[in-house]
Amino acid sequence: MTKALLNNYSVVNSLEVPMLYLAHRESTWLGFGYAVVLWLAMLTSAIVNGGVLAFRLAKDYHSYPFIVVFLLVIAAGFSNAGFSALVKTIYPLFGYLNLAVLATIVVKYISN
Structure with missing residues (x-):
């Protein structure tokens, strides 16, 4: 993985997710599979972390549904960054x- 990145440094230097580019360049299906696995990893992390944070905040501040909606609005604001x-x-x-x-x-x- 490191060797692939170093060998293609001039190409991947400015990319957001360089390994996704390299996987897609190798094979369309490999790139698609890498993207799906990466997306699922981010999604599961976000769900678990957001759920735990919502439960924690709901104990002290507001109802759970309100906290979930509030966190989703904040996440939507950061999504374009x-x-x-x-x-x-x-x-x-x-x-x-x-x-x-x-x-x-x-x-x-x-x-x-």
Whole structure:
């Protein structure tokens, strides 16, 4: 995989999902299969993460259906930002948030 990306760096450098391009270039069916698997992976991650977040927020703030609709509206707003822009912005943000959660867990564990 890395070798394929490096060998085609000038072509894939500016693409949002370079492996999808390389798979499609190899075979239309391979590209289609890669796209379906990638889409399903993103969809299942979004459903699980969104569902957990909705359950968590519904306990403290509002009804579950309202929270789900609210999260869908927010997601729709971000959907036009582009894949690489979202990954560049949100991925580090979640990393920092998870560090804060981890620090809270460690502090609670030590205090008990």
